[in-house]
Amino acid sequence: MKLITAVVKPHRLDEIKExxxxxxxxxxTVTEASGYGRQRGHTEVxxxxxxxxxxxxxxxxxxxxxxxxxxxxxxxxxxxxxxxKIGDGKVWSLPVExxxxxxxxxxxxxxx
Amino acid sequence: MAPAITLAxxxxxxxxxxxxxxxICSALVMLMTPxxxxxxxxxxxVKSTLNMLMMSFISLGIVTVLWVLYGFSMAFGTDSGSxxxxxxxxxxxxxxxLTELWDGYTIPVFVFLVFQLMFAVLTPALISxxxxxxxxxxxxxxxxxxxxxxxxxxxxxxxWGAGGWAFELGVIDFAGGTAVHINAGAAALGVILVIGKRxxxxxDPMRPHSxxxxxxxxxxxxxxxxxxxxxxxxxxxxxxxxxxxxxxxxATAAAVLGWLxxxxxxxxxxxxxxxxSGAVAGLVAITPAGGAVSPLGAIxxxxxxxxxxxxxxxxxxxxxxxxxxxxxxxxxxxxxxxSLLVGxxxxxxxxxxxxxxxxxxxxxxxxxxxxxxxxxxxxSLVVSAVLALLLDKTIGMRVSEDDEVAGIDxxxxxxxxxxxxxxxxxxxxxxVTAPVAPAESKKVDA
Numbered sequence: 066m067k068l069i070t071a072v073v074k075p076h077r078l079d080e081i082k083e084x085x086x087x088x089x090x091x092x093x094t095v096t097e098a099s100g101y102g103r104q105r106g107h108t109e110v111x112x113x114x115x116x117x118x119x120x121x122x123x124x125x126x127x128x129x130x131x132x133x134x135x136x137x138x139x140x141x142x143x144x145x146x147x148x149x150k151i152g153d154g155k156v157w158s159l160p161v162e163x164x165x166x167x168x169x170x171x172x173x174x175x176x177x
Numbered sequence: 178m179a180p181a182i183t184l185a186x187x188x189x190x191x192x193x194x195x196x197x198x199x200x201i202c203s204a205l206v207m208l209m210t211p212x213x214x215x216x217x218x219x220x221x222x223v224k225s226t227l228n229m230l231m232m233s234f235i236s237l238g239i240v241t242v243l244w245v246l247y248g249f250s251m252a253f254g255t256d257s258g259s260x261x262x263x264x265x266x267x268x269x270x271x272x273x274x275l276t277e278l279w280d281g282y283t284i285p286v287f288v289f290l291v292f293q294l295m296f297a298v299l300t301p302a303l304i305s306x307x308x309x310x311x312x313x314x315x316x317x318x319x320x321x322x323x324x325x326x327x328x329x330x331x332x333x334x335x336x337w338g339a340g341g342w343a344f345e346l347g348v349i350d351f352a353g354g355t356a357v358h359i360n361a362g363a364a365a366l367g368v369i370l371v372i373g374k375r376x377x378x379x380x381d382p383m384r385p386h387s388x389x390x391x392x393x394x395x396x397x398x399x400x401x402x403x404x405x406x407x408x409x410x411x412x413x414x415x416x417x418x419x420x421x422x423x424x425x426x427x428a429t430a431a432a433v434l435g436w437l438x439x440x441x442x443x444x445x446x447x448x449x450x451x452x453x454s455g456a457v458a459g460l461v462a463i464t465p466a467g468g469a470v471s472p473l474g475a476i477x478x479x480x481x482x483x484x485x486x487x488x489x490x491x492x493x494x495x496x497x498x499x500x501x502x503x504x505x506x507x508x509x510x511x512x513x514x515x516s517l518l519v520g521x522x523x524x525x526x527x528x529x530x531x532x533x534x535x536x537x538x539x540x541x542x543x544x545x546x547x548x549x550x551x552x553x554x555x556x557s558l559v560v561s562a563v564l565a566l567l568l569d570k571t572i573g574m575r576v577s578e579d580d581e582v583a584g585i586d587x588x589x590x591x592x593x594x595x596x597x598x599x600x601x602x603x604x605x606x607x608x609v610t611a612p613v614a615p616a617e618s619k620k621v622d623a
Contacts, residue, residue, distance in 0.1 A: 109384065110444045112454060112490045112503060116382045 066161040066174060067135040071126045072098060073146040073154035078124055084145035088138060090128055098125040104152030123154060129164055131174050191276060192283035195412035199288045205404025206295035210237055210302050212401055216394025216453065217306045219387040220502045224584025225310040226386065226594035232305035232317055239321050240298045240329075245270050248297055249290045251330035256340025261331050280339075282411050292408060293333070299405075300329050300357045304561075306502035307365035310375050311581050314589045316574045323564050324364060328557055332356050336549070348549030349542065351421060351528060352409035354465025354516040355553045362509025363554045365500060367562035372574045374499035376581050383501075388449045395453035399429060402460045406467055410528070417468055417528050424467035425460065428479035432459025435483025443487075451487065454507060458486035461511030466519045468528035477522060482514050513550055520546045 073081065078095065085093060099120035106118040130138050135158050142156050166176040214233035221229045240248070247268055254264030266272035270290065279289035301321045308317070335341040336348065336356040343355065350356060377383070385391060407413075407422035436455025437447045462482030463475055470478060490506035493499065500506060520543025525532030532538030568574050575581070580588035587593055 110440070110446055110448060111384050111450050112448075113440065113444055113487070114491075114494070115444075116384050 066164060066177070067130050067132055067158045068161045069128045069130055069135065069138055069142065069156065069158045071128075071142045071146060071154065071156040072100065072123050073126065073142075073156075074148065074152060075122055075124045077146045077148070078126070081126060081142055081145040084141050085128065085138070088141050090130070090138070092128075094127045096125045096127075098123045102152070102155070121152060129161060129177055131177065189278065189281065189283045191278060191285065192412060192414075195283045195414070196285060196288055198413065198418075199284050199292055199408055199411060202404035202408025203288070203292040203295055205401045206292065206299065206408065207237075207401075209295070209398050209401035209405060210234070210299050212394050212397025213299065213302055213306075214394070215390050216398060216457070217309070217502050219390025219392075219394060220306075220385040220450075221309045222383060223386045223594060224586055227586040227590050227592055228314065229305065229309055231314065231590065232308070232312075233302035235314075235318055236298050236302040236321055239318060240301060240325050241294060243322060243325055244290075244294045244297050248325060248330050249293065251326075252293065252297070252333040253290075253338050256334070256338060259340055259342035259345065260335070262334045262338050262340070279411070283414070284411055289411065292411075293337075296353060296357060296405070297325060297329055297333065300353075300361050301325055303357070303361035303504060303508055304365045304368065307369050307500045307504040308372065309501035310585055311575050312372065313573060313576050316568050316572055319572070320368075320564060320568055320574075323568075324561060327564070328364060328560050329356075329360065332360050332553055332557065335552070343549045343552060346545055346548060347531070347542075348516075348545050349469055349519045349523065349529070349531065350465045350516065350549060351468040352406045352464045354461070354512045355549045358461045358464060358508040358512030359516065359550060359553050360512075360557045362505050362507075362512055363557040364561035365504035366498070366509065367558040367560075368565040368574075369498055369500055371562050371565040371569060374497075375501060376578055378499045379494060379497075385450060388453075391453050392449055395456050399456055399460060402429075402464075406460075406464060410468065420527055421467040423472055424463055424470060424475035427472045428463035428467065428475040428482070429456050429459035431476040431479025432456065432462065432483035432486075435459075435480040436487045437483075439484045439487040454490070454503070455483045455487070458482045458507050458511045461508055462515035462518070465512070465516045466522065469519050469523040469531070469533075470527065471522075471524050474522035474524065478515060478518050481518065482511050485514060486511050509554075513554075516546050516550050517543065520544075 099122050101119055101121055104121055106121055109116045109118060139156055139158060147153055163172060164176040165172050210233050214230045218226050218229045250264045250267040251262055254262035254267055256262055273286050275285065277286050279286050301324055333356050335343045336350050337344060403422055403425055406425045407418045410418040410421060413419055433452050433455040436451050436458060440451045441447050459479040459482055462478050466478050467475060486507050489510040490503040492506065519533060521533045521535050523531055523533035523538065523542055524536050525538060531542050533542055534540055565574060576585055576588055
């Protein structure tokens with residue numbers, strides 16, 4: 066199994082979700098995240114006092130997938146997330162030792 | 178406050194219209210205190226929101242009771258030495274007839290005293306903005322009681338009470354430029370010089386947590402201020418109250434434009450905080466002046482106040498005093514500007530026939546205004562600093578550094594302003610809808 070993690074622009078969430086559903090993914094986890102890469106933050110002004118906001122809001126999407134589907138799924142996410150502008154984010158995968166479905170106790174790929 | 182109108186030789190009779198108008202004005206001024214609470218509350222960080230709201234709200238409780246017990250008597254009772262009033266019939270408001278008229282006016286004493294009560298409530302609340310995030314609530318509550326007693330009640334007497342020195346000198350303060358705004362602004366400066374800066378001042382970002390709350394507060398203040406200003410003539414038999422109403426709107430509008438223009442040029446953006454702050458600066462500046470100037474004069478007063486207050490709020494960073502929400506920069510500076518500009522822009526056709534420099538009146542009125550400004554500023558600054566010092570040496574003014582960093586709301590009020598998450602731990606709020614059609618071909622789950 067693989068854990069695919071995508072840190073992408075928040076407004077791409079719906080596109081990505083739809084693309085994953087079409088691909089056959091029926092579960093994912095989304096967290097609000099913030100960070101920066103090549104896209105830097107912005108400056109805000111409050112009564113003349115300037116605040117540099119370095120961290121840009123992003124969402125982090127996590128999906129568990131069987132090994133064989135991993136590369137294809139990454140492509141699906143990348144395609145749906147891409148706007149072509151700076152700050153589109155990153156997608157990566159990690160090997161996962163095991164997974165358990167809490168309700169039934171199923172383990173491994175059966176839990177997916 | 179206006180000198181008594183002498184409409185005719187015989188004593189004025191009760192006017193139902195003026196009485197009704199003044200009761201509504203009193204309610205409008207009352208609304209300014211919660212309005213101020215929101216204005217300030219939105220400007221602090223999330224962790225001090227409730228404390229900021231409570232610092233204003235508690236003044237409604239404390240000062241109202243003190244006003245009944247002895248405040249009204251001290252402020253408006255029979256003068257002693259041009260410094261303080263007293264009237265034992267008014268202690269506890271115990272011996273005031275329901276139809277007894279306020280001397281020289283067409284409204285009952287009860288109406289006058291409740292209108293003035295709302296001013297006494299608002300003024301200490303104004304100070305709180307400078308003390309954000311760091312003052313023990315008990316210390317603040319005691320400060321409010323002491324400050325109202327030894328600063329506000331006497332100063333209100335000087336400015337508005339028959340026999341008070343500023344009143345007799347002829348200082349023009351229609352609705353409280355000196356007694357309310359300079360008074361509160363100078364007190365704020367005195368207290369922060371004693372208690373010091375917030376942890377992380379000039380280092381940590383301290384951006385306002387809710388600008389919508391700030392705008393809501395500014396809107397409520399603007400609305401309530403019509404009662405504060407127009408009501409200060411205590412009736413409208415001669416149209417001066419209506420002039421004040423118009424000038425309140427006009428100067429405030431002009432100050433919004435002035436502040437926004439300054440910050441667009443200086444900082445590159447029109448900010449909502451700038452618009453809200455400009456409105457308050459304009460309201461403050463027109464408060465002493467609005468009965469004496471023309472609407473065009475009100476535009477001038479508003480623009481000047483908007484621009485200069487926008488510049489003044491930067492001074493705290495240069496001089497290193499932590500006037501957290503710019504009580505000095507807006508209320509002290511705006512109050513001084515409005516009070517002094519009367520000396521230039523008074524037309525002689527409003528509340529009195531005294532004309533300022535630009536209307537052929539010379540500098541006489543200007544010097545009187547300076548005397549009023551300096552007298553109130555110096556007294557309030559010094560006495561407020563002494564009060565803060567006394568409290569600091571006895572019960573301590575500040576919460577511990579740990580409590581301040583963790584947030585004064587939980588330390589002092591055992592509450593937090595917002596519940597960000599059902600789990601109580603700051604979890605993600607993004608809603609993910611359930612998959613539409615579970616596909617059988619691939620088994621993938623989160």
